[in-house]
Amino acid sequence: VASAHPLESRLANWEATRTQLRMEMLRRTYGMAEPIRRQMELKIVRDGQWRPLALGGGRPSVQEEILTGRDEVIDWEDVYAGEENEGLRAVAGGVQEEMERKLKI
Template identity: 40%
Template sequence: MSLRIVPDSHIESVSTSDSSHKEFGVHDTLRNGIRSIKTEVLPGHPLENRLSQWGETQWELKLNLARQAHGMHAPIKMMMERSIVEKRQRLPVLPSSNLHLNILLGKDETIDYEDFLNDPTMSTDMLDVHTAMEHKLNLRV
């Protein structure tokens, strides 16, 4: 049990080895972009690591405080509710705000850059329906 407010400052090295093609074993450039050797060799900045783990550390703190205040049932209920809400019930190509998850994580009280710069209608990325459905089917298997 940890009441850590800020994530650990250890540095993780980022690797693109998980972007390899399943059958051929080489980097899949068409789906994952150009491979960067720099990110495989050099570790990231310590602040970058803390920012990437900030939300998970806050969630663990919230669970530990709920367990201390209300008993073991409170964090179990919160984790169960989060796992249910995180599962999308729509097709992957349809836009979804996932308001319930934002309320559970406390993101409804803050204004981040995703709130006004993450409009899917203003996106420059092309939506590939076939890749999205293939990814959804691979998750079920």
């Protein structure tokens, strides 16, 4: 029997709810163009930013953290990011193989 705490569903959707609330506040304060502009900037940053796993790839960039409002938050992954990435580097085979996979060479 899987019991669920009443707050469990709210915590699971916390980031999505927080983002929707921020966009709604921006829309009410600055008009419809501001949330659209922020979403476009976030998409550009996510699509344009790529780093190999060996250089800390897979984690959000500084620009993405600023645009999502997470630049002032310290999470578990920010503090303990060393050991779990070691296994990813070994599986990935290094920067060269990862670049070849990304560029489909």
